[in-house]
Amino acid sequence: MKTKREIRFMLLMSCLILCLSTACSSKVSAIGSDERVDSYATIHGKLDRPVRATWVWDTTQIRSNTQDLLHFAAENDVNTIYLQINRDIKIPEYKSFIRLARAQNIAVDIMDGRSAWGLTESRNQIVSFMDWIEAYQAQALSQEKFAGIHLDIEPHVHPQWKTNQAGVITQWQGNVNYIVERAAAMKMPVGADLPFWLDNYKIPGSTMAVSSWMIRKFDSITIMAYRDTAAAIYNVAKDELIDAASVGKTISIAVETKQSKEGNFITFYEEGEAYMEEQLKLVENMASVHPSFNGFSIHEYTSWKTLKK
Structure with a gap:
């Protein structure tokens, strides 16, 4: 007791x-x-500096052309690569490339998307994409992880956009909501490419522009301001810069280097690299008045590297 x-x-x-x-x-x-x-800030080097990004659509480049790709990035001050998913590329190859990129303070965002991803019927493809990312991130070391998710959906090029625009926009919203929720659960930032003219379209049953809804939903937006003069680039991106600033979001201004069938004014293909850099500097001077302005994304690696000097 x-x-x-x-x-x-x-x-x-x-x-x-x-x-x-x-x-x-x-x-x-x-x-x-x-x-x-700390890990988030370290992985996503763009947090403390403006974006200088490029798209890499041919993912086999990280297998066959690693050093050339990273050398080009270093020579052109690229700090972010939007890398399209390719399941034929082995997991160790992704890990190796990201480690090398991180050593150069380059963030690598996993990228995918197609116009059909604006439709509910394609949700299974989106689920598969997000599942792959989640599985990859879970097994990767901190220096091997993707820094974020980058989307290029563009449902405006899908045939249903012409016949059922309101329905496509509503379905697109549903898919975006799903992606954003999954990304948040993985603690990954998610951004998307949007055409500059998307503010001409409204959310069904609302006065809100589609671009405004997307800006509020994503962590960041890349505005495809495909023009070849500083004034034109800034003028088509200005409204989104103002809108994003009002809600504390960021905008990267994208320009084109590929030859375009839509006209020479779309791209820097004819003028070359030196002229493009001159125009981007002028755009920066104009766009920097907006707190949302967060650098440039140059479309895309293979055409940029062959742009005439």
Whole structure:
């Protein structure tokens, strides 16, 4: 039979142990939170500097042309690569490339999308894409992880856009909601390419522009301001810059280097690299007044590298 003194002592020791355990648990939790923040900032180098990005659609480049690709990125101050998913590329090849890119302080975003992704019937493809990312991120070391998710959906080129525009927009919203929720669960930022003229279209049953809805939904937007003079580029991107600034989001202005059937004014293909860089500097001077302005995305690696000097 224990005495009252012994019982009081045992209760006191139990309380002490419980308090120490709680304190240690809180400390571990706090450290884990800090580590996630540090990891996010480290992986996504673009957090503390403007974007200078390019698309890499031919993912086999990371297997067959790794050094040339990263050398080009370094020579052209690229700090972000939008890399299209290709399941023929092995997981170790992705990991190796991202490690090398990270060593150059280059963020690699996993990219995919097609016009059909604006439709609910394509949700299974989107689920598969997000499942692949989740599985990859779970097994990758911090220096091997993708920094974010980049989407290029563009349902306006799908045939149904002409016959059922409101329906396509509504379905597109549903798919975007799904992607954004999955990305948030993985603690990954998600951005998307949007044409500059999307503000001409409204969310069904609302006065809100489709571009405004997308800006509020995604972490960042890349506005495809495909023009070949500084004034034209800035003028077509300005409304989105203003809108994004009002809600604390960021905009990367995209320009084209591929030859275009839509006209020479769309692309820098004819003028060449030096002229493009001159125009981008002028755009930067104009766009920097907007707190949302976050650099440039240049479409795309293979055409950019062959742009005349």
